[in-house]
Amino acid sequence: MSQISRPLSLVEKLKQETVQDYINRFLWNKSNTAPFVVELDPTTACNLACHDCISANLLNQGGIDNDRLLKLAEEFAQHGVRAVVLIGGGEPMAHPKFGALVESLYRSGIKVGVTTNGTLLNRYMEQCATMTSWLRVSVDAGSEEVFAEFRPHASGKSQFNLVIDNMREMAQKRTGLLGYSFLLLSKYRADGTLESTNAVDIEKAANLAKDIGCDYFEVKPAFDMMHFLQQQDHAVVDTVNEHLKRIHALASDNFKIIAPFTLEEALKGVGTQIKPYNRCLTAELRTVITPSGAYVCPYHRGNLNMRIGDIAKVSLEELWKGDRRSVVMNRVDPARHCTFHCIRHESNLLLERMAAGEVVEPINDFDLFI
Numbered sequence: 001m002s003q004i005s006r007p008l009s010l011v012e013k014l015k016q017e018t019v020q021d022y023i024n025r026f027l028w029n030k031s032n033t034a035p036f037v038v039e040l041d042p043t044t045a046c047n048l049a050c051h052d053c054i055s056a057n058l059l060n061q062g063g064i065d066n067d068r069l070l071k072l073a074e075e076f077a078q079h080g081v082r083a084v085v086l087i088g089g090g091e092p093m094a095h096p097k098f099g100a101l102v103e104s105l106y107r108s109g110i111k112v113g114v115t116t117n118g119t120l121l122n123r124y125m126e127q128c129a130t131m132t133s134w135l136r137v138s139v140d141a142g143s144e145e146v147f148a149e150f151r152p153h154a155s156g157k158s159q160f161n162l163v164i165d166n167m168r169e170m171a172q173k174r175t176g177l178l179g180y181s182f183l184l185l186s187k188y189r190a191d192g193t194l195e196s197t198n199a200v201d202i203e204k205a206a207n208l209a210k211d212i213g214c215d216y217f218e219v220k221p222a223f224d225m226m227h228f229l230q231q232q233d234h235a236v237v238d239t240v241n242e243h244l245k246r247i248h249a250l251a252s253d254n255f256k257i258i259a260p261f262t263l264e265e266a267l268k269g270v271g272t273q274i275k276p277y278n279r280c281l282t283a284e285l286r287t288v289i290t291p292s293g294a295y296v297c298p299y300h301r302g303n304l305n306m307r308i309g310d311i312a313k314v315s316l317e318e319l320w321k322g323d324r325r326s327v328v329m330n331r332v333d334p335a336r337h338c339t340f341h342c343i344r345h346e347s348n349l350l351l352e353r354m355a356a357g358e359v360v361e362p363i364n365d366f367d368l369f370i
């Protein structure tokens with residue numbers, strides 16, 4: 001296969017047998033005591049200061065207490081959480097209990113996915129290589145210089161070689177999938193003209209991803225702080241398209257090149273996304289737990305109006321069944337509160353059709369990270 005793939009459709013994931021079973025048993029009568037999938041930020045601490053980081057104003061404000069984090073992992077197992085994505089917020093591996101957390105989740109049969117900056121991967125190579133279903137490193141560069149410009153470290157020294165060495169070792173030892181993520185980033189001068197873009201490194205990065213043994217290379221568009229797709233300069237669009245054309249031939253059965261449909265929309269300059277529904281059924285299946293509280297979804301991370309509770313104060317079950325969550329979920333109106341680009345839009349449309357009686361033919365489980 002020599003073409004650019006879409007990430008596996010989130011809608012297809014909802015059709016999996018186990019997910020359909022969960023939806024039919026729990027979603028409509030809300031009788032579950034935990035979500036199906038949790039996105040967990042163990043800490044807001046981060047050792048990089050990446051350009052345009054979506055979580056920039058949430059960083060370095062502490063982490064979940066060590067004991068609480070490990071107890072939470074037990075509660076996930078007890079209440080049937082099926083998959084946990086360790087992300088941030090900050091850098092998940094900056095939490096001192098990251099290794100113990102992965103071990104606990106894995107041993108209780110929960111699927112573990114990790115999104116990381118890769119700088120601390122060497123500390124947890126064993127757990128990451130043998131206990132994660134997937135691990136995706138945000139690199140956003142294919143060279144030391146571009147990495148240093150867009151993903152700077154406090155020391156001023158580029159962490160690029162360390163990250164790539166870590167990924168190379170991970171590629172050799174891992175049992176799950178390894179991804180190389182490339183977020184499209186550009187800097188503009190005060191007069192609006194383009195100063196620099198990491199798009200110039202796409203081809204180098206894709207070659208490197210294949211060379212070190214990654215399973216896939218993903219190019220993604222960046223969002224602004226309000227979660228609208230960032231508008232791209234013409235020169236950036238041309239560079240991205242040129243590079244995407246050149247890397248087509250790298251794709252094979254063992255190495256996928258992925259570009260979400262949002263990349264196309266960002267390159268075309270598509271803005272708002274109209275939502276013809278007034279509740280978020282996806283947020284009944286998955287949630288985000290962070291040191292500052294739990295939120296309806298990642299887009300509303302840090303938004304106090306969308307905070308459904310705080311696991312520092314209550315158990316997972318109390319959080320999920322609590323009054324606070326029910327008040328917030330009744331208030332959330334995607335048509336008004338989520339006019340930006342939400343990757344769950346198609347999932348919500350399918351869930352609404354199911355709520356209206358559409359019967360879905362279940363397909364075999366292939367990836368429980370819905």
Ligand SMILES: C[S@@+](CC[C@H](N)C(=O)[O-])C[C@H]1O[C@@H](n2cnc3c(N)ncnc32)[C@H](O)[C@@H]1O
Nearest residue numbers: 052053054088090091115116117138183222223
């Ligand atoms: C905020 S990072 C935190 C986890 C980890 N420290 C890392 O670097 O991957 C989580 C994800 O958000 C993505 N991200 C960061 N800033 C973004 C932006 N402005 N728009 C879209 N995605 C962004 C990153 O590419 C990464 O996949």
Ligand code: SF4
Nearest residue numbers: 280297299334338342
């Ligand atoms: S529709 Fe709104 S609440 Fe639901 S996942 Fe999307 S952004 Fe979050």
